[in-house]
Amino acid sequence: METRNIALITGVGRKEGLGYETARQLARLGYKVVITARDHRKAEQLAAMMLHEHLDAIAMELDTTDADSVNRCERQVTERFGRLDVLINNAGVMTDLTSTIATANLELVKSCFDSNVFGPWQVTQAFLPLLRRSAQPRIVNVTSGMGSYDDPDFGLHHFPGALSTYALTKLTFNALTVKAAKELKDERILVNAVCPGFTATYEGLKEQGARPVEDGAKSIVWAATLAADGPTGGFFRDGKPLPW
Numbered sequence: 475m476e477t478r479n480i481a482l483i484t485g486v487g488r489k490e491g492l493g494y495e496t497a498r499q500l501a502r503l504g505y506k507v508v509i510t511a512r513d514h515r516k517a518e519q520l521a522a523m524m525l526h527e528h529l530d531a532i533a534m535e536l537d538t539t540d541a542d543s544v545n546r547c548e549r550q551v552t553e554r555f556g557r558l559d560v561l562i563n564n565a566g567v568m569t570d571l572t573s574t575i576a577t578a579n580l581e582l583v584k585s586c587f588d589s590n591v592f593g594p595w596q597v598t599q600a601f602l603p604l605l606r607r608s609a610q611p612r613i614v615n616v617t618s619g620m621g622s623y624d625d626p627d628f629g630l631h632h633f634p635g636a637l638s639t640y641a642l643t644k645l646t647f648n649a650l651t652v653k654a655a656k657e658l659k660d661e662r663i664l665v666n667a668v669c670p671g672f673t674a675t676y677e678g679l680k681e682q683g684a685r686p687v688e689d690g691a692k693s694i695v696w697a698a699t700l701a702a703d704g705p706t707g708g709f710f711r712d713g714k715p716l717p718w
């Protein structure tokens with residue numbers, strides 16, 4: 475039986491991404507990390523890179539929007555470990571960058587909701603039975619300050635009228651976090667939303683003021699490693715509560 479805590483992270487498809495850095499940080503803390511991506515080869519390459527650093531990880535395919543893929547991955551985790559301690563819903567997309575509420579292509583909007591809301595919802599449903607077998611289950615939903623009303627820099631009230639589709643999906647994901655936390659509280663499953671902050675996961679973002687990926691991932695790791703008396707149903711960056 476695996477005695478280490480087992481964490482599964484979705485959307486670990488890029489070495490520059492928050493998912494990969496989160497996996498590295500958790501592995502350094504002694505977690506057994508299951509890194510998943512919709513392209514299995516990408517997850518395998520990244521797991522191999524981690525092994526090269528003597529960090530333990532295994533790769534699985536998981537497309538969060540594909541029920542068969544989600545169920546296949548859940549079966550693999552069941553067979554291999556029989557439980558899950560931490561689920562990190564990190565996968566997400568930022569499509570339809572230039573649309574406004576007035577001009578948005580609603581088919582693209584729906585597909586963004588599929589990726590950023592219904593995908594992680596489906597993953598959460600699939601893995602709940604395995605989380606229930608954990609002594610200290612945690613769910614971390616990687617959302618965004620853009621999905622709040624009052625984040626001073628990125629919130630709906632403050633950020634200029636761009637990226638509306640992305641903001642609406644993350645707002646919904648924040649709300650889903652609150653409802654899930656309430657529902658699962660009696661089962662001691664801590665569910666929190668984390669905004670990693672504006673993070674340099676793509677070329678050119680550092681020059682625009684984005685912070686290093688190590689810092690963004692630290693916020694996610696904080697919520698993944700909360701003690702039993704830690705918060706649930708909250709929204710955090712750097713371990714500090716954010717306005718909704």
Ligand SMILES: NC(=O)c1ccc[n+]([C@@H]2O[C@H](COP(=O)([O-])OP(=O)(O)OC[C@H]3O[C@@H](n4cnc5c(N)ncnc54)[C@H](OP(=O)(O)O)[C@@H]3O)[C@@H](O)[C@H]2O)c1
Nearest residue numbers: 485487488491492512537538539564565566618672673675
């Ligand atoms: N970077 C920031 O400033 C920032 C700020 C706030 C919140 N966030 C959030 O942080 C998370 C990670 O973002 P990131 O900056 O690290 O960008 P990223 O590297 O693009 O990470 C997103 C990952 O999600 C994967 N993905 C998309 N749809 C998927 C699906 N259906 N199934 C499985 N995987 C899927 C992508 O896979 P492919 O590689 O196959 O495309 C990609 O690897 C996202 O949820 C994002 O919204 C980021």
